Amino acid sequence: MHRLRELQRDFSSYVLQESQQVPAGVKSIGLSAEQRLAIYRNNTRLGLTAALRDSYPVVNRLVGDSFFAGLAAAYIKSYPPQSACLSAYGAHFSELISGFAAAQGLVYLADVAKLEWLWHEAYHAADAPILSAAALAQIDPAAYGRLVFRLHPSARFIASDYPIARIWASNQADDAGREYIDLRIGACRLLLYRPGRHVEIDYLDQAEYQFLQLLAVGTALSEAVETLLTDHPDANLPILLQRCLLKGLLTDFYLADA
Template sequence: MLGLRELQIGFAAAVLDGAGDFDQHVRAAGLSGARRLQIYRNNAVLGLTGALEAVYPVVRRMVGEEFFRYAAAQYIARHPSRSGDLHEFGEHFPAFLQSFVPAAELVYLPDVARLEWAYHQVFHAAGHPPLDLAALARVPAERQGALHFELHPAARLLESAFPILRIWQVNQDDRTGDSLVDLSEGGVKLLIVRRENLDIEFCPLEDGEFDLLRALAGNSDFASACERAIAAQSPFDLPGCFRRHVSQGVLVAFHLPSS
């Protein structure tokens, strides 16, 4: 007879890892103990696979249901769920796909998965009020270069060598017509951001704009972020770009380190 903890550990080993001798703790009446444990294994795998399908519908559509389920089962075994909140499950799926040999030919697949995980994060992220323009205007001109800015909690930057936005768009459920994307279209630099009305937008950015936001998101001060943007793209409308991302609620806060 096992105690509660030993039973739970034994159950997990049997159901998640396929360890063989736990069915002696299960009453066999009609159905065998092994069959009864198998029902719990199916339930767990189905539930976790469903959670992955909810976050990665485009990956699923691209590889097909059977392949997705196979990949999901491998993923679940290698990266078990670590939270009672299923929305946290699936974070490592893009990296898993990167090294998943059966998907190696789909070189763009991990980046499509990164886009879907970013979308999932943006969907559930906190809100934030717009930037306090009056407070920003009070910063003396000679101190502006030292400012640090924050991106909205529901904003993510993503860069890919593949046309992942086009791939995402042609693989939406409501999409009809041509679903071919020419990989030679090249890569994309994206801002994924949730707007005030809670809709999520994908904005392809030019090099300067992307580098400006990425530097600010990486906690660079304003002067060095601007330098990087100008180095990345010439000519670059720095004031226009900055104003746009403040007014559209992408840059939402700032602070001035004490000098």
């Protein structure tokens, strides 16, 4: 497979713009070998840029098509795809944006990108049944402390210094108005999840954000409550749990060993 290996090595380097060395053996009748390879280089760039644009429509709206194409080109260079599944491509886009000099003026852009990726993950996450209050009622109250909840597989959390949920909402394709958003309205903590057909974005306060994140990593209820009440003595635990159930955020539970 020597010849095939050399060909694919040189061809892929050329397409990813790491080399100007045209692979050996390409016929040049009419168009030169360089011109023919350029078609493939262009197809790959356009295809991957379109895939990123599909996952990051709000970033694209915020910066415009041509700036987005520049971001995409830089991303493809730093993070070439590692699978054939295009919907999995783009997981590190917010990191690329954070380090992209020309985007530094848009201080919130990297966080908006992160929000879009979490939305995308929530959209494609596995389905799960929603835990009913009736199922919880079966548990012996003495065992409550050992409860470990499983959150819906689509649950994602993000905190930002900027009002990224407002920015995201006012840049949806079907939102005709361009709202003026004052960045000084400041930080937000968000939960994304998909209880039914639609991904929901909920604002959380500090206590909720901390508590849900503890539950998300499988912390037993007693320990999560202890941490919560240490940091937020006035947190209303029954209401917090009630809201989790009502949201459809909990899918299952088990009892940890005592």
